[in-house]
Amino acid sequence: MHMADALVIPAVAGTMYAASTAAAAYSIVQVRKENDPLKIPAMGVMGAFVFAAQMINFTIPGTGSSGHLCGGMMLSAILGPYAGFLTMIGVLLVQCLFFADGGLLALGCNIWNMAFYGCFIGALLIWKPMMKNGADKKKIITASVLGCVLTLQLGAFSVVLETLLSGVTELPFTVFLAAMQPIHLAIGLVEGLITAAVLSFVYEARPEMLWGIGKTGQAKGRLSFAKTVTILGICAALIGGILSLFASGLPDGLEWAMERVAGTSELAAEGGAYAAAESVQSTLSFLPDYAFKGSESAAGTTVSGLVGGLIVALICIGCSMAFKFFRNAAKSSSAEV
Amino acid sequence: MQNNRIGSALNEICSIEETAGQDRWVNKLHPLVKLFVTLFYIVLVVSCGRYDSDRLFGMILYPVVLFNLADLSFRDAVKRLRIVLPLVMLVGIFNPFFDRQTVTRIAGIPVSGGVVTMFTLMLKGVLTVLASYILIATTTIGKICYALRLVHVPKILVTEILLIYRYIAVLLSETRKMTQAYELRAPGRRGVAFREWGSFAGLLLLRSMDRAGELYESMCLRGFSGEFYPSGVRKAEAKDILWLLLWCMVLVLLRMFPVVRMIGSLVVK
Incomplete structure (x- = not known):
């Protein structure tokens, strides 16, 4: 060069x-x-x-x-x-x-x-x-x-x-x-x-x-677990709440491909199982297609992003707590034996 | 194969150092004057226009005169072009494809602007490399560093350049020994294998750093206080000033007027 x-x-x-x-x-x-x-x-x-x-x-x-x-x-x-x-x-x-x-x-x-x-x-x-x-x-x-x-x-x-x-x-x-x-x-x-x-x-x-190498495991300057969780939470809220406002109204890659192949992005499905699943979804979803029911407002998009993120976080925490509970139970039972 | 490369680099350094240390008239000129003339020449060469082959031809005078005065080997200088010319050619070789407008005719054959610009670019590459070679082949690195100190280049930088130069030969010899030992233990293998990349160069690095410590101690024992005093340097004399003025005048004339064409037009009508 x-x-x-x-x-x-x-x-x-x-x-x-x-x-x-x-x-x-x-x-x-x-x-x-x-x-x-x-x-x-x-x-x-x-x-x-x-x-x-x-x-x-x-x-x-x-x-x-x-x-x-x-x-x-x-x-x-x-x-x-x-x-x-x-x-x-x-x-x-x-x-x-x-x-x-x-x-x-x-x-x-x-x-x-x-x-x-x-x-x-x-x-x-x-x-x-x-x-x-x-x-x-x-x-x-x-x-x-x-x-x-x-x-x-x-x-x-x-x-x-x-x-x-x-x-x-x-x-x-x-x-x-x-x-x-x-x-x-x-x-x-x-x-x-x-x-x-x-x-x-x-x-x-x-x-x-080597130059510029700090001491491994040094507490100073490192983020604590609580701080990390807080920062991640704020980032998730920002992404879900604010950036979702800028979500594209255009079809995503899969929808685009389906439109090209089948002429529509939402394929019609018939049968008892599909009808049952649809009724469950319409009952549970209070924010269909990322907005309040019957509303096209931006607030609906923002709230849906935040709520979605919160639900996912709660599910993850719940799963990990359940996993910990069952693991500890298994450990204690094996220790008793 | 690696040993050949290291060996040729070592030979090149030794040969230049030997040539620069010779007792010739040009070698004895003040280093700052030679450094200034070289830089002035390079600036004038690269400032010539893209289509200005006439003025560029005139600039050949400087290397021709200096090669004769300093009795330098033209073959050694040409060898140095092997690094620069391919890159310059790569940049200029596409010019004929993009600039097809005819700008001149040689013996009735139309010559496009792209061909002229490619030619001038290559000529500039050759002339600037030759000018640098003349400087380093007539001036030792110690004297060049002395000239740099005279124009207030910081001491720390000049000392470091001198140390790099002094230690290149030592570390190249060490590298040659290491690669030779490696090649003897891994016959038929080209280069150092992936698994040994780190340990091979890493060991050389550790040894080099140890050497730096020893070097510093020996320098302190010899009274090093942060300044190098190269031998054989003196103050600028009248002949140095005359050399500087003469070349500046000649080079400015060559740059301002198409001397080669003017001389040619006297013969060819």
């Missing part, structure tokens, strides 16, 4: 340099605040590690191809987003000078496309919130894959925008986007899995090396 100098015009390159410089200045301030003397050598060695690790071919099972490590996510997970970002700048500069991978003028674009998204979006919006209450292998795998996929998608999108704004290609926006995004989705998945494998290994060997 490294952009060459030829793909950008000075105006685009200058703008991206300005944006990357701002991010770098903020990162420098943050790293200085940390005041960790070991940080700079760690950044240097980790930058060299990313270089070396990118030379390793990781075989993708079932295919003849191989993948590489995702530098931004890896560095952020070890050094933190700010030190990781500065390290990525160093890596990109050395890659550009020694291996012609990227360009001096396009360095600002490359820093933004790869380092900014990888370190700031990946680490601060995905890694940190997920690891706040402690880490486990599942969380590490999810964060790594999600982070790599998202940051690569953002990076690829930026490449498309920067190239098109520079006016160097005649490719239409949609065609260029359709070529870039899917391929980077596949790359992101593979890179995410490799990064997850390495970080999982580090977590097992030396968990203290």
